[in-house]
Structures are given as C-alpha cells and as structure tokens.
Amino acid sequence: MRNIKLVIEYKGSNYCGWQVQKNGTSIQSVIVKAIEKATGENVALSASGRTDAGVHALGQVANFKTASNIPSERFAIAINSFLPEDISIVESVEIDADFHARKNAKGKIYRYYIWNSPRKLSVLSGAATRIPGELDVAEMSKAVKLFEGVHDFAAFKAQGGSTKTSVREIFGASVTEVAVPFEIEGGRLVCIELCGSGFLYNMVRIISGTLVELGQGKRSETDILEALHSGERELAGKTLPPDGLYLYKVLY
Amino acid sequence: MRNIKLVIEYKGSNYCGWQVQKNGTSIQSVIVKAIEKATGENVALSASGRTDAGVHALGQVANFKTASNIPSERFAIAINSFLPEDISIVESVEIDADFHARKNAKGKIYRYYIWNSPRKLSVLSGAATRIPGELDVAEMSKAVKLFEGVHDFAAFKAQGGSTKTSVREIFGASVTEVAVPFEIEGGRLVCIELCGSGFLYNMVRIISGTLVELGQGKRSETDILEALHSGERELAGKTLPPDGLYLYKVLY
Numbered sequence: 001m002r003n004i005k006l007v008i009e010y011k012g013s014n015y016c017g018w019q020v021q022k023n024g025t026s027i028q029s030v031i032v033k034a035i036e037k038a039t040g041e042n043v044a045l046s047a048s049g050r051t052d053a054g055v056h057a058l059g060q061v062a063n064f065k066t067a068s069n070i071p072s073e074r075f076a077i078a079i080n081s082f083l084p085e086d087i088s089i090v091e092s093v094e095i096d097a098d099f100h101a102r103k104n105a106k107g108k109i110y111r112y113y114i115w116n117s118p119r120k121l122s123v124l125s126g127a128a129t130r131i132p133g134e135l136d137v138a139e140m141s142k143a144v145k146l147f148e149g150v151h152d153f154a155a156f157k158a159q160g161g162s163t164k165t166s167v168r169e170i171f172g173a174s175v176t177e178v179a180v181p182f183e184i185e186g187g188r189l190v191c192i193e194l195c196g197s198g199f200l201y202n203m204v205r206i207i208s209g210t211l212v213e214l215g216q217g218k219r220s221e222t223d224i225l226e227a228l229h230s231g232e233r234e235l236a237g238k239t240l241p242p243d244g245l246y247l248y249k250v251l252y
Numbered sequence: 253m254r255n256i257k258l259v260i261e262y263k264g265s266n267y268c269g270w271q272v273q274k275n276g277t278s279i280q281s282v283i284v285k286a287i288e289k290a291t292g293e294n295v296a297l298s299a300s301g302r303t304d305a306g307v308h309a310l311g312q313v314a315n316f317k318t319a320s321n322i323p324s325e326r327f328a329i330a331i332n333s334f335l336p337e338d339i340s341i342v343e344s345v346e347i348d349a350d351f352h353a354r355k356n357a358k359g360k361i362y363r364y365y366i367w368n369s370p371r372k373l374s375v376l377s378g379a380a381t382r383i384p385g386e387l388d389v390a391e392m393s394k395a396v397k398l399f400e401g402v403h404d405f406a407a408f409k410a411q412g413g414s415t416k417t418s419v420r421e422i423f424g425a426s427v428t429e430v431a432v433p434f435e436i437e438g439g440r441l442v443c444i445e446l447c448g449s450g451f452l453y454n455m456v457r458i459i460s461g462t463l464v465e466l467g468q469g470k471r472s473e474t475d476i477l478e479a480l481h482s483g484e485r486e487l488a489g490k491t492l493p494p495d496g497l498y499l500y501k502v503l504y
Contacts, residue, residue, distance in 0.1 A: 011375045056375050058436060080372065088372035090438070113434065120332065120340035123263045123308050123498070124433075127375060179431030181376075182365065182498065184310060186342070246375070246434065 001065040003099055004075055006031075007091040008047075008060040012242065013126035014086060017053045018060070024053065027087060031062070034082035038075070039068040048105045048250040052202075054126070054242030059090070059109075059249040063101045107171060107251040109195045112208040113178075113244045117187020124181055128189065129244035135215040137190055141175040143214050144192065146224050147207060148173050154231030156210070158202035158239060166231070169197040175211065193248070202239050210237030253317040255351055256327055258283075259343040260299075260312040264494065265378035266338060270302045270312070279303075279339060283314070286334035290327070291320040300357045300502040304454075306378070306494030311342070311361075311501040315353045359423060359503040361447045364460040365430075365496045369439020376433055380441065381496035387467040389442055393427040395466050396444065398476050399459060400425050406483030408462070410454035410491060418483070421449040427463065445500070454491050462489030 008031070016024025032045050043064040051057055070078055075092035083089070113128040115121045116135045121128055147170045154166040172195045180189050192208050210227070213219040219237060227235035260283070268276025284297050295316040303309055322330055327344035335341070365380040367373045368387045373380055399422045406418040424447045432441050444460050462479070465471040471489060479487035 009372070009374045011377055058375065058434070085372070085377035086374050088374040090371055111434075119342055120261070120337070122261045122338050122340040123310065123379060124376070125263055125337035127434075178435065179433075181431075181433030182310070182363075182379075183430065 001067055001097070002072075003063055003065055003095050003097050004072060005061060005063045005093050005095040005099060005101070006075070006079075006089050008057060008062060009088050009090050010057050010060070011086040011126065012051060012053065012055045012057070015053065017055065018047055018050045021053075027051075028062075030083065030087055031079070031089075034079045035064065037082040038078040039066055039070065041066055041068065046101050048101045048108065048247075051245075051247055052242055055245045055247070056127070057247040060247050061101045061105070061250040061252075063095065063099055101250070104252055105198075105250050107195060107197050108199060108247065109193065109249040109251070110199065110204040111246045111248045112192040112194075112204055112240065113246065114190040114192070114208075114212065115187055116190055119184075119186045121184065121187075123184070126243050127181075129241050131212055133216065135190065135212065136217070137175060137177055137215065140190075140192075140211045140215040143221050143224060144173045144175045144211055146221060146228070147194070151228050152231055153200055153203055153228075155227040155233050155236045156203050156206045157200035157233070158206070160201055163200060166200055168200065168203075171195045171197070195251075204245060205240045205242070206236050206238075208244070209240045212240065213237040253319055253349075254324075255315055255317055255347050255349050256324060257313060257315045257345050257347040257351060257353070258327070258331075258341050260309060260314060261340050261342050262309050262312070263338040263378065264303060264305065264307045264309070267305065269305045269307065270299055273305075276305065282335065282339055283331070283341075286331045287316065289334040290330040291318055291322065293318055293320065298353050300353045300360065300499075303497075303499055304494055307497045307499070308379070309499040312499050313353045313357070313502040313504075315347065315351055353502070356504055357450075357502050359447060359449050360451060360499065361445065361501040361503070362451065362456040363498045363500045364444040364446075364456055364492065365498065366442040366444070366460075366464065367439055368442055371436075371438045373436065373439075375436070378495050381493050383464055385468065387442065387464065388469070389427060389429055389440075389467065392442075392444075392463045392467040395473050395476060396425045396427045396463060398473060398480070399446070403480050404483055405452055405455055405480075407479040407485050407488045408455050408458045409452035409485070410458065412453055415452060418452055420452065420455075423447045423449070447503075456497060457492045457494070458488050458490075460496070461492045464492065465489040
C-alpha cells in the first residue's frame with residue numbers, strides 16, 4: 001500500500017468541523033467520499049488534528065493508504081474534481097509508509113484574523129471576526145510575546161479536551177496588521193499568529209480573546225501572567241468565534 | 253417624506269441578484285424587508301442599477317422615501333440588525349428630496365478580481381474568478397487603456413439589455429496586481445478596474461474576459477481595436493463568471 005500525504009485548504013463555515021459529528025457535514029467525510037470517487041477505495045483519512053465547526057484551514061495535512069496507481073501529484077487534481085468549491089487539495093505527495101499526519105506533527109501554525117472596524121465584512125462573511133472600536137495593536141504585539149516559551153496553558157483551554165497535560169511550547173507569536181482583502185475601506189485587518197508544539201482545545205481562540213481584551217484596555221500584561229501562572233480559566237479572556245481562525249501550517 | 257441614501261455592501265453568491273426574480277432571493281427584497289422591520293414601512297428601494305446573480309458590491313447605492321424619524325445615520329445600524337452577514341449597510345445619510353440613486357448616477361467603478369493560480373481559492377470561494385496558467389499582467393495593463401474614452405461598446409455587450417445606445421465613456425481603466433488576501437501562497441490576485449459613465453449588460457465581464465485572453469497570448473491589441481470598431485460580439489472575448497465582479501463605487 002502507498003501512503004499519500006495531502007495538504008488541504010478549506011473554508012469551514014458550512015461544515016461541522018473536520019471530524020464526523022452527529023449533526024452537519026464534516027470536511028473529512030466530504031474528502032473521503034471524493035477519494036472514493038477518484039480511486040474506488042473507501043480510505044481511512046487521518047488529519048494532523050481536528051478543527052472545530054466554522055474553523056478554516058490553509059494548510060491542514062492528512063494522509064491515507066491506497067493501492068491506487070495514480071501518480072502521486074495527480075491525486076490532488078483527481079480528488080479536487082469531486083470536491084465542492086470551499087474544500088480543496090493544495091498538494092499531494094507520496095510519503096514514507098510510517099508517516100502519520102497526527103503522530104508525526106512537530107508543531108502547528110495557527111492564525112486568527114480580526115477585522116477591526118465598525119463596518120461589517122459582508123463580502124468576506126465568515127472569513128474573519130469583527131471587533132469594532134479601539135484596538136491597540138502595538139500593545140497586543142508586545143503582550144503576545146508573553147505566550148512564547150514553555151507554559152502550562154490550563155487557563156487558556158476549554159473543557160472537553162482529552163489531553164493529559166496542558167503544558168505546551170509556543171515557538172513564536174506575533175500580532176501584525178496585514179493587507180485588507182479587496183482594499184475594503186474603513187477598517188484594518190489584524191493577524192494573531194501562534195506557532196507551537198501543539199494546541200489545547202480552543203487555545204488559540206482564548207489567547208486571541210485575551211489579547212483583544214488587552215488591546216481594548218480591559219486587561220493588562222500582568223493579568224496575562226497571572227492567568228498563565230494560576231491556570232484559572234476565569235483569569236483569561238473570552239473565547240472568540242471560529243470565523244477568524246485558520247490552521248495555517250503543520251510542521252513535520 | 254425624507255429621502256434616505258444608503259451605501260450597501262454585499263456578497264452576491266447566495267442571491268439571484270439585486271432585483272426580484274422568479275427564482276431565488278434578491279438582495280433588494282432582503283433589504284426592503286429589513287427596512288420594514290426597522291421602520292414599519294414597506295418602502296420602494298431604488299438602486300443605482302441591478303447587479304446580476306453572484307455579483308458583489310462594496311459600494312452599491314440606493315435610496316428610499318420614509319416618514320420615519322430615525323436619525324439619518326442610525327438607519328444603517330437599525331437596518332443592519334435585520335440583515336444577514338452577507339449584506340450590510342455601510343452608511344446612511346439624508347439627502348435632497350429629488351435625489352434618485354439611478355437617475356443621478358454620473359458614473360460607476362467596477363472591479364473584476366482574478367485569482368491567477370493553479371490553486372483553488374477555497375477559503376474565499378465565490379469572491380474571485382480563478383484563471384490558472386500564464387497571465388501577462390503587464391500586457392493586460394497596457395491593453396486596458398484601449399477601452400478608455402468614448403466608444404461604441406456593442407461588441408462588449410450581452411444580449412438582453414434594454415438600452416438605446418451602446419456608446420459609453422470609460423473615464424479610467426487599469427489592471428494591477430494587488431495584495432493576496434490572508435497571504436495565501438501559490439498565486440497572485442489581479443484587479444481589473446473600470447471607471448465609466450455607465451456599463452452595458454455584462455460589459456465588465458466581457459472586457460475582463462477579453463483582457464484575460466490577451467494576457468494568455470490568445471488575443472492581440474489589434475483584435476481589441478477591431479472588436480471596438482466593428483461592434484461584433486464574436487470578436488470580443490468570453491464572458492467571465494460573476495464571482496470576480498464587484499460594484500466598487502457609484503459616482504454622483
């Protein structure tokens with residue numbers, strides 16, 4: 001059996017998340033069906049990790065075993081022809097038989113996009129989270145560095161995860177203003193980027209919520225340090241919605 | 253009665269266009285219903301012009317007469333609270349009683365966005381038209397200038413319009429590479445901008461299709477001049493899909 005690695009992009013707005021759920025259509029099931037149409041095989045597709053309902057990906061990675069003799073780079077084209085517009089295979093390569101998208105992942109990069117404006121972002125609905133009002137990006141950009149390094153992120157974790165430890169390493173973190181899509185006027189787009197060894201349930205959305213509250217002047221760097229040290233969820237900020245969250249890259 | 257002018261943004265993908273049609277939901281009807289919820293009045297809402305199914309707007313303009321005493325700038329907020337995510341009122345102002353969004357329009361700016369990449373743009377599905385393969389943007393940028401000035405655009409018009417003359421003036425035209433949204437890798441975003449006195453049915457989509465074919469080396473500047481002079485539709489390029497088209501601004 002050959003082992004095929006896929007790099008996957010999707011807009012998560014119309015799905016219940018990566019994994020099969022009781023309600024809604026999962027991204028995984030849509031891709032598995034497309035692979036079946038392309039190869040005739042009902043494969044087991046393992047991703048680097050789940051993404052929740054409404055969360056997007058620019059570089060999700062998954063792998064599957066196949067007996068098909070389609071040339072490795074042609075899998076992307078073949079599978080894409082059976083996928084809807086909002087899911088696509090960016091790249092397909094054949095990889096070592098023991099490669100596993102989740103077990104071999106050394107880290108991930110997540111990005112959280114905030115549209116800071118009184119104006120709704122209708123032409124890009126679902127693609128960023130809107131925060132109206134003042135937002136001090138320079139302060140957020142300083143504070144995000146507090147998350148770098150090895151920390152117990154217990155305060156930045158939603159209930160429901162199944163991991164043994166809440167200690168993770170953040171290799172790098174930044175908050176920057178980036179180009180506004182389609183030159184839409186009246187607002188700015190802010191990107192929170194976190195690169196780390198692994199992420200707890202809702203961790204990026206809670207860290208982003210905490211940074212937004214700091215940018216709004218509702219929270220200080222001392223509050224963030226206290227949350228990190230105490231591990232108490234109440235000391236961290238609100239969980240932001242899934243709309244702004246992108247799994248940007250998986251590191252191997 | 254007061255006369256209220258609205259600046260409107262929408263993603264057209266889920267609608268049958270601005271105007272009420274037999275099938276599908278129109279943007280106009282959604283906004284009229286929202287105005288009714290906000291004011292209690294069933295108003296006549298006149299736009300600067302129709303947009304077709306799937307076409308977007310960043311600066312559509314419409315006006316309506318009302319007896320409501322809502323402060324003019326609060327109409328935007330009141331109506332927005334009854335609109336879905338993909339339609340929004342950017343601005344509301346009270347204007348002279350004789351202002352009419354269509355009759356008073358002196359010109360319009362349309363933008364057509366092309367995602368030039370082998371990669372699908374899933375996280376922005378419906379927001380740009382994908383053209384894979386080589387595209388000579390420098391040549392397109394030169395050729396677009398041929399459309400500037402007063403011309404008979406008969407060759408760049410779909411059947412079905414109801415205008416008396418196909419002579420229009422293009423005040424300015426450009427083709428530029430613009431920032432890729434969300435720093436998506438593996439492609440570039442090209443923007444065709446046309447500012448003109450008025451536009452015939454499908455005119456921007458046919459001009460854009462002609463420029464793309466020129467950028468692909470399938471068509472020369474001489475071909476464009478011949479199409480302009482002859483008025484023969486067959487001499488112009490294909491009509492591109494609505495996905496990339498934005499009504500950017502209406503000039504008064």
